[in-house]
Amino acid sequence: DLHALQGLERGLLRIAGVTTTEYFIAHWLQRFAQRHPGIEVDLSVDNRDRIIQRLQDERCDLAVMMMPPPTLDLETLDCLDNPLVVIGPRHHPWAQRRKVPAKALNGVPWLAREPGSGTRLATEQHLQALGVQPQERMTLGSNEALKHAVAAGMGLAVLSRHALNRDPALEGLAVLPVAGFPVRRQWKLVWRRDRRLALPAQAFIDEARQILGELSA
Ligand code: PGA
CATH class of the missing domain: 3.40.190.10 (Periplasmic binding protein-like II)
Incomplete structure (x- = not known):
């Protein structure tokens, strides 16, 4: 058989x-x-x-x-x-809003994966298509490091929904309802x-x- x-x-x-x-x-x-x-x-x-x-x-x-x-x-x-979502710290004020316009991302402190990352590339392309420009503060070499930095309040970021807990609050995070997201990949x-x-x-x-x-x- x-x-x-x-x-x-x-x-x-x-x-x-x-x-x-x-x-x-x-x-x-x-x-x-x-x-x-x-x-x-x-x-x-x-x-x-x-x-x-x-x-x-x-x-x-x-x-x-x-x-x-x-x-x-x-x-x-x-x-x-593989939807890519905007994440922030759990108690971020945007987490309570129904929708946040994409242009609100202009100038916000931003954390990103390292150059060479597909998440970074897809995010850059998408932000450019939306015509917005957050302010990059730091690059982090792993999804887990990125999550911890976001939870610590160092900035917002874009990450695969699958890299987050089913309940992101358990890891100190919130998915923020920014217009134009999730990125559909x-x-x-x-x-x-x-x-x-x-x-x-x-x-x-x-x-x-x-x-x-x-x-x-
Ligand atoms: P990466 O993975 O950010 O680790 O490169 C995302 C991808 O390329 O699909």
């Missing part, structure tokens, strides 16, 4: 995810590992620029990211929605079209398609 056959599989799945994927990817890997017990999994987590470099250098077979680079010949499979599973896919990677793609089929059913 199929599962018995899968039990005979051997190999290594090298998958890389941008930092925001670490909040959900374990669930997908758990299911994959259950169904493919013979396949070893190596997950690396890093920012967008470094994941692109990994794909370029063939140090991973698959990657999960929001914005695949146009510089590589990639196959993409749309996965999950998606994670995509990507792999190089110009390279042969390893069998473990193919098996993961099949698993991902199944999961996505079930989610949409």
Whole structure:
């Protein structure tokens, strides 16, 4: 039977995810590992620029990211929605408002992820499209560091909703109702079209398609 056959599989799945994927990817890997017990999994987590470099250098077979680079010949499979929200400290006055106009962001103290981050890039593009310019005070090299700095009242920021607790107040944060947000983005599973896919990677793609089929059913 199929599962018995899968039990005979051997190999290594090298998958890389941008930092925001670490909040959900374990669930997908758990299911994959259950169904493919013979396949070893190596997950690396890093920012967008470094994941692109990994794909370029063939140090991973698959990657999960929001914005695949146009510089590589990639196959993409749309996965999950990744809304990007404005966050502030839990008791920020905007948290009580029904709506805050986007232009209120002009000049506010702002915290951002490091250059190379896809969250940063998507946020910059979006702020520019809205025609607003907060005042960048600090860059922080991880989503968790960013959250703690926002909770401490050092500034506002944009972050993946998935990087926050279901109840952000539990971590001292509030999602602020700024017009023009959330930014609607998606994670995509990507792999190089110009390279042969390893069998473990193919098996993961099949698993991902199944999961996505079930989610949409
Ligand atoms: P990053 O992840 O901010 O860690 O690069 C976001 C993305 O690129 O999807």
